[in-house]
Amino acid sequence: RKSWNILCVVNFDMMFTYVNVGWEGSTHDLPVLKDSLTQRKYDFPHPEPGKYYLVDSAYPNSIGFLAPYIAPTVRKHIPEFKSGRRCGNFPEGMEELFNYRHASLRGVIERTFGVLKATWKIV
Incomplete structure (x- = not known):
């Protein structure tokens, strides 16, 4: 395959x-x-100038592309805020708050592919 x-x-x-x-x-x-x-x-x-695509951590920040804040102790994905050592905790600090909001907005791509996969089993 x-x-x-x-x-x-x-x-x-x-x-x-x-x-x-x-x-x-x-x-x-x-x-x-x-x-x-x-x-x-x-x-x-x-x-457009002043606008950005939200990208995941596989991409660097650059003009027009905004990635999450990366640091060893900073959470960046929604599941990390729901499980683990700090389960249920709100974002801690500006970097985590940024990442939480960034990941929440990027969730639209996950939902879009979920709909696509439910419609077309080959995907």
Whole structure:
């Protein structure tokens, strides 16, 4: 069974606004993004000045792309706030609050793919 790495941009209405398909599943996410950004043929929708795509920690912060705050003691995913040593605790400090809100907003991509997978079993 073959897997694919797919780069998608999804808006808050759960609509796909960009999709780049065709990369082997073993390809890291960053080369796929870099290719999308540099190849004119892909017509990547760059964010407007002052706007950002929320990206996960596989991507660096850069113009138009906002990743979570990374530090060994700072939680960055919603499940980390619901389990573990600090179970049920609210975010501690500005960095965790930022990450909590960042992850909450990025949850739309998870919901979108959940709907897609429920509709199309092959996904």
